[in-house]
Amino acid sequence: GQQLNQSPQSMFIQEGEDVSMNCTSSSIFNTWLWYKQDPGEGPVLLIALYKAGELTSNGRLTAQFGITRKDSFLNISASIPSDVGIYFCAPRGNNNDMRFGAGTRLTVKP
Amino acid sequence: DVKVTQSSRYLVKRTGEKVFLECVQDMDHENMFWYRQDPGLGLRLIYFSYDVKMKEKGDIPEGYSVSREKKERFSLILESASTNQTSMYLCASSIGTSEYNEQFFGPGTRLTVL
Numbered sequence A: 001g002q003q004l005n006q007s008p009q010s011m012f013i014q015e016g017e018d019v020s021m022n023c024t025s026s027s028i029f030n031t032w033l034w035y036k037q038d039p040g041e042g043p044v045l046l047i048a049l050y051k052a053g054e055l056t057s058n059g060r061l062t063a064q065f066g067i068t069r070k071d072s073f074l075n076i077s078a079s080i081p082s083d084v085g086i087y088f089c090a091p092r093g094n095n096n097d098m099r100f101g102a103g104t105r106l107t108v109k110p
Numbered sequence B: 001d002v003k004v005t006q007s008s009r010y011l012v013k014r015t016g017e018k019v020f021l022e023c024v025q026d027m028d029h030e031n032m033f034w035y036r037q038d039p040g041l042g043l044r045l046i047y048f049s050y051d052v053k054m055k056e057k058g059d060i061p062e063g064y065s066v067s068r069e070k071k072e073r074f075s076l077i078l079e080s081a082s083t084n085q086t087s088m089y090l091c092a093s094s095i096g097t098s099e100y101n102e103q104f105f106g107p108g109t110r111l112t113v114l
Helices: none
Strands: A004-007 A010-014 A020-027 A030-039 A043-049 A056-060 A060-063 A070-077 A083-090 A104-109 B004-006 B010-013 B019-025 B031-038 B043-049 B065-070 B074-079 B087-094 B107-114
Touching: A004 A030, A004 A083, A004 B010, A004 B043, A010 A020, A020 A083, A030 A060, A030 A070, A043 A060, A043 A070, A043 A083, A083 B010, A083 B074, B004 B087, B010 B019, B019 B087, B019 B107, B031 B074, B074 B087
Parallel strands: A010 A104, B010 B107
Antiparallel strands: A004 A020, A020 A070, A030 A043, A030 A083, A056 A060, A060 A070, A083 A104, B004 B019, B019 B074, B031 B043, B031 B087, B065 B074, B087 B107
């Protein structure tokens, strides 16, 4: 079956550091979405990528849709305490194929 | 703003009880989804619905059923709760079925089955 790997599983960083996480898949997808889940809340869409090779920024966030359409990364620059949460990649394919990665739990120490 | 609400934030039930989890969205979205979230496993799709009275099985439908009698409401039913159904349950909705459509999530219901 399809495999979707998100890494790292967790990160403990100091405030001000940069963060990088990624997802890789055995399958090709048409869209890569990245969601963030704050503690005690549901996930919220952070950034969406619609084209292979696309690089998109949203404030301190940068995400890229891999050229092979099988991977994506999310970077956060100059982390702050409110970046704490769980980050999920969510690739989308044909025929309503919707997936979520296992999540990257981010802890930011002030 | 889209609002997805879930009937309870925390629920404690006993093994064998019938459990209803309710979800309501206020943006006239066609699609609604139920996921469970477990540490290290991410979000796994239980059931989804594209329209009133329509339902489709997701990746882990066993032990669950759903009901969509009205467009805005999607219920998840555990006919006979078991301890391995202790989890966080998340409801979501989206405007259409395209892979470009964002899903909007409720705050989740943390269910404990004793």
